[in-house]
Amino acid sequence: MKKKVWSIFLFLLVCMTVIAPLTAFAATGEVSCSDAFGASSGSADSTIKNTLQSVIKIIGGVGGLLFTLAVMVIAIMIIFGSISVQKRGSYWTALIGCFCGAFVFFGGYKFAGAIAELAQNGSSC
Numbered sequence: 001m002k003k004k005v006w007s008i009f010l011f012l013l014v015c016m017t018v019i020a021p022l023t024a025f026a027a028t029g030e031v032s033c034s035d036a037f038g039a040s041s042g043s044a045d046s047t048i049k050n051t052l053q054s055v056i057k058i059i060g061g062v063g064g065l066l067f068t069l070a071v072m073v074i075a076i077m078i079i080f081g082s083i084s085v086q087k088r089g090s091y092w093t094a095l096i097g098c099f100c101g102a103f104v105f106f107g108g109y110k111f112a113g114a115i116a117e118l119a120q121n122g123s124s125c
Contacts, residue, residue, distance in 0.1 A: 007079075008079055011075070011078070011079060015075070018099065048120055049113075049116050049117060049120055052115075052116035052119055052120060053112045053113055053116040056108060056109070056112040056115050056116060057109055057112045059105075059108070060105050060106065060107075060108035060109030060110075060112065061105075061109050063101070063104075063105035063108070064102050064105035064106040064109060067098050067099075067101040067102035067105060068102050070094075070098040070101075071095060071098045071099060071102060074091060074094050074095045074098060075095060077091060078091050078092070078095065
């Protein structure tokens with residue numbers, strides 16, 4: 001029992017070490033093309049840009065949500081499930097892959113403005 005408590009504590013410590021720096025990007029405002037690349041493109045059609053931006057935010061939000069739920073499910077399976085030694089590596093690989101997937105989708109959500117302008121204006125951004 002003591003070993004399991006310490007393993008859960010170690011897992012939570014590692015999760016907080018990984019997740020806490022990611023929260024620095026939460027609710028800091030919207031990143032536009034000029035913020036990301038240092039140049040503004042003043043000729044963008046705002047209707048198309050807003051539509052692209054909302055589509056990118058929806059896809060990024062849903063993808064990030066699904067990957068975050070997958071991280072929670074896999075973490076619970078690792079912590080409380082009786083996993084054989086042969087399958088333990090595949091569960092950890094899946095957990096790390098889901099962390100990376102969530103990071104990519106939340107990054108897409110965060111940089112939706114810059115991605116929309118890149119898609120609309122190409123390299124003139």
